[in-house]
Amino acid sequence: MTHGLNPVPKDRLRDLLNLEAGKLGFDALAVASPDATPLASARLAEYVAKGRHGSMEWLAETLERRGDPRSLWPEVRSVIMLGMNYGPDENPLDLLQHKDRAAISVYARHRDYHDVIKGRLKELAQKFAARSGADVKVFVDTAPVMEKPLAEAAGIGWQGKHTNLVSREFGSWLFLGSIFTTAELAPDEAESDHCGSCRxxxxxxxxxxxxxxxxxxxxxxxxxxxxxxxxxxxxxxxxxxxxxxxxxxxxxxxxxxxxFARSASEAKLxxxxxxxxxxxxxxxxxxxxxxxxxxxxxxxxxxxxxxxxxxxxxxxxxxxxxxxxxxxxxxxxxxxxxxxxxxxxxxxxxxxxxxxxxxxxxxxxxxxxxxxxxxxxxxxxxxxxxx
Structure with a gap:
């Protein structure tokens, strides 16, 4: 979608994004270029070739499209990565000692994050499109987008040894979403790995x-x-x-x-x-x-x-x-x-x-x-x- 109302100068688009994202409850925002994850495709192909995806056949079926954002949308010029904190207010490992109780993963103890984040992403994307005149597309998890490598390339965090994203500010508790846009935005610096020798x-x-x-x-x-x-x-x-x-x-x-993490502030999470x-x-x-x-x-x-x-x-x-x-x-x-x-x-x-x-x-x-x-x-x- 393209909107050209009340255009914002290019050098102010990032300020607009940060302001509106904060209002919508996002805790992290950074930008990556579409070509910022050149190794991701080969790593995913190796993962599938070894059968480590199990019965998740959609990973094999969408392998080529996942490797490069431009294969999903050739017109994309910038990838805006966003994170929303869902940190628990207690240690989820404590419940494992209470065998008469059932442990549900932290991410599933509240409203489906797909619904929460996708709605906010759409709202942010619409505001950005209206002020920038650029086209946008919104993706959350279910789309063939390699969000964790892109978030690492954008500087939100790094993929830890457990393959999940780790943030110096939010630990391992971030939901991710992305906005693809035709706008030319300056990419952020990639985050380096801070796992060290930890296992x-x-x-x-x-x-x-x-x-x-x-x-x-x-x-x-x-x-x-x-x-x-x-x-x-x-x-x-x-x-x-x-x-x-x-x-x-x-x-x-x-x-x-x-x-360094804190518990989620978004009520629905x-x-x-x-x-x-x-x-x-x-x-x-x-x-x-x-x-x-x-x-x-x-x-x-x-x-x-x-x-x-x-x-x-x-x-x-x-x-x-x-x-x-x-x-x-x-x-x-x-x-x-x-x-x-x-x-x-x-x-x-x-x-x-x-x-x-x-x-x-x-x-x-x-x-x-x-x-x-x-x-x-x-x-x-x-x-x-x-x-």
Whole structure:
């Protein structure tokens, strides 16, 4: 879109951006040139070639477009990168010790950031277009834009060893968005890497998802396993997931640069009270209607009730809380195979061997292969314990 009302001199456009961005709640703004990330394309191609993207096929499908902003929009001359702080007001790692409670990633405990940021970006872009006469396009996360390398090139932060953006001012707690424009804006200086010899984010990962510093294997990442992965969670990772039912904050929360961070000031990015530490037992009882009601406006809603309950069942199995047995047992007959399979596993961790053996014996033959595998695995464990 192009607007030419009340034009602002070119040397004042940056002042306009900073002023309006601040009014809209953005905490960081910087500019990169479209050609500022020449290595990003090759790194992404290597990531996909090694299969580390797992089932996220859209990364492979949009590989060429992600490599260079100009392949997405040839007319772009400047990329305005913006950040919004979503820092928590408490250490999210503390909740991991309370096994009867469910840990939802900090970014998902409030209004979906896509909705919050995209609306603000559009408003800022419209104001900028109206005063500059330039064309603009707005992108937030779901578009094929490599936001973290661009934010590093613009100087907002640097990609840390956990592959996420780290800011000296906001730690690891920044949501990113971008405005592409045909306006010629002076780019900012890129941020340098300040991780040094620190390995805090790598060493804390429960599933060893980092094959090397600055490299992530999504297939081992709890965020991927609980959000993107549609099938059963691989058995090798279940115990390590603990009570994390949606995403994982460990590598973010461990970053020493968070000591300079502050909690989010944007009201829509402050954690909802009912999502801070919900009880696992309460979540097990959610049907589709209740799930949708509880997570209305939250990014959690996007994975759907079945995947969510699968995650809650893994947490139940890790809880060592036998009082959860009735809620878990009720899900053995759930319409969703991924829920039924996870319920078998959770029961195998909560009940005595004889009780489990009776429960499994009373189950009807399941036509779903994954559920049958869960049943066989539980029986095999029982046989091993008996021997």
């Amino acid at each position: 805090a984010c790598l060493d804390i990962c429960p599933t060893d998802a980092f094959p090397a510093p600055y490299q992530l294997d999504a297939r081992r990442c709890i965020s991927y396993l609980t959000i993107e992965n549609k099938g059963p969670i691989p058995r090798e990772f279940r115990a390590a997931i603990g009570n994390r039912i949606y995403g994982c904050d460990d590598c973010l929360a461990a970053c020493p640069w968070n000591k 402050v954690a909802r009270a009912d999502l801070r530490e919900p009880k696992i037992g309460d979540l097990l009882a959610l049907d589709d209607t209740a799930f949708r009601a509880l997570f209305s406006g939250s990014p959690v809603k996007r994975i759907g009730r079945d995947r969510f309950i699968r995650n809650v069942l893994i947490a139940a199995g890790n809880s060592n809380d036998p009082s959860l047995e009735p809620g878990v047992g009720a899900l053995l007959g759930d319409p969703s195979p991924v829920v039924r399979g996870a319920a078998i596993w959770a029961l195998s961790k909560l009940v005595e061997a004889d009780a489990l053996r009776r429960m499994i014996a009373n189950l009807p033959q399941d036509e779903d292969d994954d559920v049958a595998l869960e049943r066989d695995a539980a029986l095999a464990e029982l046989a091993g314990d008996h021997s």
